[in-house]
Amino acid sequence: MLVVGGGDSAIEAAVALADQPGTDVAPSYRGEAFNRTRRQNRDAITAAVADDRVTLHLQSRVEDIGSGHVSLRYCGEQLDVPNDHVIVCAGGELSTGFLHSMGIRVERKFGTVGTGIVIDTTEETKTPHLKAA
Incomplete structure (x- = not known):
């Protein structure tokens, strides 16, 4: 499950999904860090990453959404990730x-x-x- 965005809604969605058994969660955010979020959410995503419940892709952007995969531009290179669902939490x-x-x-x-x-x-x-x- 790819969660796109860097705000509180994206982090809350990613952490909640990571708590579901059998769910692989990979947030994608174009920034270097989650600077616009509440401390509580930053702590929660940091803990989820440390516990290997979330694979975080900072400095990335979605290039393509295909059947069973997504392509990200990640640190200047293309990264193809197996994926079934995308949630976009971007912008107001x-x-x-x-x-x-x-x-x-x-x-x-x-x-x-x-x-x-x-x-x-x-x-x-x-x-x-x-x-x-």
Whole structure:
């Protein structure tokens, strides 16, 4: 499971997933360190890495998401990692243009309850082997 992002949400997701039996978690963050996060979250991710529950890829960015793998640009080199799922926790603004390009319809519903993202029942996108859930 690749978790992309360097904020509190990404770290919290990675640590929670690492606590699930049989789950391999690999956070990817473009920065050199988690500087924008709460101390509690930095301590939690540091402990998860020290306990070999998380494989951390700092100074990395996602180059490609394929069927059963992701490619990262990691310290200047391409790294192919076996992977089944990606969670993106990046930025405070939803990347609607990017989501639209994959065939995901986004509806903004300010002040209402709901996900705001509408996905058909097949979870299909325009990108082969990429599903939205």
